[in-house]
Amino acid sequence: MVTLREVTGDPEELAALQRVMESDEDYALRVTGHPPGPADAQSTLMFVPEGHSPDDKAPFGVWADGELVGVLDLLLRYPDDETVYLGLLLIERGHQGQGIGAAAVQALEREVAARWPWARRLRLSVVRTNDNVLGFWRRMGFTETGEVRPWRYDKLRSEAILMDKVVAGAEGR
Numbered sequence: 104m105v106t107l108r109e110v111t112g113d114p115e116e117l118a119a120l121q122r123v124m125e126s127d128e129d130y131a132l133r134v135t136g137h138p139p140g141p142a143d144a145q146s147t148l149m150f151v152p153e154g155h156s157p158d159d160k161a162p163f164g165v166w167a168d169g170e171l172v173g174v175l176d177l178l179l180r181y182p183d184d185e186t187v188y189l190g191l192l193l194i195e196r197g198h199q200g201q202g203i204g205a206a207a208v209q210a211l212e213r214e215v216a217a218r219w220p221w222a223r224r225l226r227l228s229v230v231r232t233n234d235n236v237l238g239f240w241r242r243m244g245f246t247e248t249g250e251v252r253p254w255r256y257d258k259l260r261s262e263a264i265l266m267d268k269v270v271a272g273a274e275g276r
Contacts, residue, residue, distance in 0.1 A: 105206035120144035126196040136259035185223035228263035
């Protein structure tokens with residue numbers, strides 16, 4: 104069974120999140136051009152775009168059978184007041200391909216609908232150098248918005264493909 108729990112940042116949790124992030128070096132190379140760094144978990148929990156506060160963050164651990172095996176990083180009210188932005192979904196490499204990511208997205212949708220009634224849509228972006236995940240997001244009900252933005256991380260230059268999904272039940276709110 105897959106469950107989500109908000110990350111508190113305690114040392115044990117942080118170490119488990121760091122393990123998850125270090126488990127998939129290929130992902131890090133595709134989106135940053137660098138292998139995972141020793142503080143990636145901490146910076147994921149702390150980073151917010153300019154104009155936002157740490158209160159706008161909602162990071163979740165993805166738990167399967169009592170073990171933290173993934174991370175879901177959300178930014179509330181971004182880029183507008185009706186959107187929850189999914190900045191990262193990463194499942195530990197050894198647990199990928201088992202349906203945990205799909206179950207986590209479904210749990211996320213229930214969580215968003217229950218906790219943030221103002222949310223009308225989920226948004227994410229897929230870096231083109233990581234576009235092998237587009238099929239997954241389409242299966243989860245996300246569609247490309249048609250908007251593509253430049254993506255830069257250090258020396259890596261690519262594009263970010265924006266995708267949206269209406270939050271279940273938002274149509275009638």
